[in-house]
Amino acid sequence: MHKRLLNLLLALALVGCGSRNDIPAQNPPPPLTTPTAITGWAVTTTSVHLTWDPVPGARAYRVRIRSNYTETETLGTVSGNSMDTEGLTPFSTYFFTVRAERGSESSPYTQEFGLHTHLDISRFPAGDPDLLDIATWNIQHFPISGFDTVSHAGELLAAMNYDLLALQEIENPQSFQSMLDLAPSYQGILSSSAAYNVNLALVYNPEHITVIEYFDLFPDDILAFPRPALVAHVQFDGGTPFWVIAVHYKCCGDGYIDEDEYDDEELRRLNASKKLANWVEMFHPDEPVLILGDFNDLITDEDSRNVFTPFYDKDEEWFFGDMAIASDDNALWSYPSWPSHLDHILMSEEFAPIFARETASIGVLPLHHYFYGDFSEYEQTISDHLPLHMVLEPF
Template identity: 30%
Template sequence: ASLSFDIIIPPSDKSDTYNDCIIKGDNNTLEIATWNIEHFPKSDITPTEVQSIISYSEYDVWGVQEIEGMGDLKAITNLDSKYSVVLDNDIISGINRNYHLAFVYRNDQLELLEKEILPFSSSPFPRRPLMCKFKRKKDNSTFYIINMHLKAFGDEESEDRRREAARVLKEFIDNKHDNDKVFVVGDYNDVIHPFKESEFQIILNDTLNYKFSDMQLATSDNPREDFSYPGRRWLSHIDHILITNEIFSSFIVAKTLTLDSCSNSYDNDVSDHRPVVAIFN
């Protein structure tokens, strides 16, 4: 007989480093957040800080990108049992190599109904998007949420690949989820304002069916506070939460969490991106 051993990751101690920079969630609203946690975990203290930020927020869903240490992300369930984790690699082993996509969600508020890796080509989608269907326990309503991390850089080929991603994504939602509530979160690696500089014009043009909930952040007069990428190279707003028209009337507000205001070591210890959260009724 062969023996098998489960690796038990002990719960981390909680950290309150970033609490003052977090807008707390509320059980009466639906909070959807997106966060590129650069090369997670990029330092020894990253897991503790990230787990503590997510737990303290009490948000319903976090879509996270650049997950390299999958066990470190899953360990949040030891710290806070009301959170569960869905990783792309648990659906298709080896998918997205070392840059994994995941959802961390409130299991006391939401029930996971479906999970899927979308079968898109690697040219527009170098990381295959992760899609989940959830049911809200408070009213049994359902929604889909897609997590993606698109091609970086501003060269012509990269821009073309993001433009194609926008076309494929819109076609998929239009054809497969025309009457569903759909959120699309992630690191788009692209601006949505000014319009002429965006590779997502095909979506921006369809104002009847699509809206970027974070557009008020993208057009802010205070980009140092409101943009999601404070930037070693350039200040920009490239992390977005797209919603379909079935959700328009539920939208309340979107905010960027300026976690770097709470610690000078945020960039070194946690990420070069800030989380963006959108709140809905």
């Protein structure tokens, strides 16, 4: 009896001591991978929404944030693959990174994803639908800061709601189109004949502006016009057609016209003025003409140094709408970093009666005030020039 019991217990013990290979192995979970397809959009002036593809095995996601003025810090953790954040600064750029987490294990962070909060358009002086809003804006080396420039400029354009803008220094056609995509009420005309691809463009609202024709002017005169003038014949709300000539004169120089130096910068600007005045007189002497853009010179210089004498010599035919701005040392000028006023709107005599009306106005737009870092951030993100904006009653 006892012997049988001992044998039974021994058999049971041997069964319990079987090989560990008989037990299925527990495979460790695969390592966490970095989240992909991070994207997002602004929801309001102070909030954004982020999303990314889920990572297999992740139990949480940690999101970090930084701006141009703050160090990287943890924004928070979420269990899902999206996050909403509030309390941000209006019209400011933020950069986000995300990593997957599982207990003490974590993946590498994603590359930074940047987006900016919306402009507070309640503070922005949008165009009047019953008046003709025209502006000139040198968007320096567009896009000088890539995504930041495109997104900010696109939202500014949309908020302006102007009828016609002359733009300078458009260097990337794809970015130009991306900017227009963010301001869908506009269409654009982009020149492609400028030296070093620093091209001119016209942006217009087809709801009010009809473009009859457009072309480059003086494309072979690289001395007077390193950026050929861009000409358009347009109508506002079916009214009297007028000509728009967008220009970007040669920059720099020493402030004096040296006629013995063929490539003297002031001489080149003077010759550009001569050619434009002669062209209008020859082909469109009795039609309304606007010449606007970055003229890279002062309209207040004394006669011996003034590159605009071809227009001043015919002062019964031409006038600068922004002369009062250029003559006022306390005014906001279009090139404040110098400071100087280099961007102008020149009009033929046909515009004089409507420019004299009380509804007419002209001024430099203080776009830098909409940036958290004021002009330093505006200059870094958009341009070293501010737009010059004019409002007129239509013909």
